[in-house]
Amino acid sequence: MSELHDPPTAQQLVESVREWLETDVFPQVEGRLQFHTRVAMNVLAMVERELELGEVQNENYSAGLAAFQCSSEAELAEQIRTGALLSQDAEVEEFVMNSVIEKLRVANPKYLRDE
Template sequence: MTGIDPHDVPSAAQLVAAVREFLQTDVLPAVEGRVRFHTRVAVNVLAMVEREIDLGPAQADRHAARLAGLGVADEAELAEAIRAGRLPDDERLLAALEESVRAKLEVANPAYLQTQ
């Protein structure tokens, strides 16, 4: 955050982290069954939000650069260009698609990126 941030502390990221930690530390051990399952889901969702807040701006910049490098404005245009055969099926396209998927997994579930 810059010195000109219009919002006071705690930040959105800090608030999300506090709620996730409360659910994980205080609520999850005290509940069972359906409520436990839904609490685990909520903990995972909040962790995803934390990662998106943290990683999202830089990922968005890199994604825009990848798309521009392929000569398209957005993912819809990319999909259309691929379907229409306007993009060569080469290493550059494959690398861009892999990086896009990697960025999504870094937010959704980074454990999927770990090698077995």
């Protein structure tokens, strides 16, 4: 697929704003504003990670769902709820755990424990 847009990439643009918040804004503010600045920095870092990893993650997730004959996450959820996948309990649980880990790799990688 060809890129229409000129550099910087979306990821680089978000990164530039996050760096500005970190170096220029954060040290100058305090209290509630400092807290909200930190939240903003964390949100932008999350977006950067999603821009880097998201596309491949989505492809893998769709492929993983298809392996359980599910065309969507909603379908998998439904099948777990109704017990339709009970015979593959362990496999389903492993797949779901791995997909949660993938979400955390974007949302908050520090949250993951060493297994």
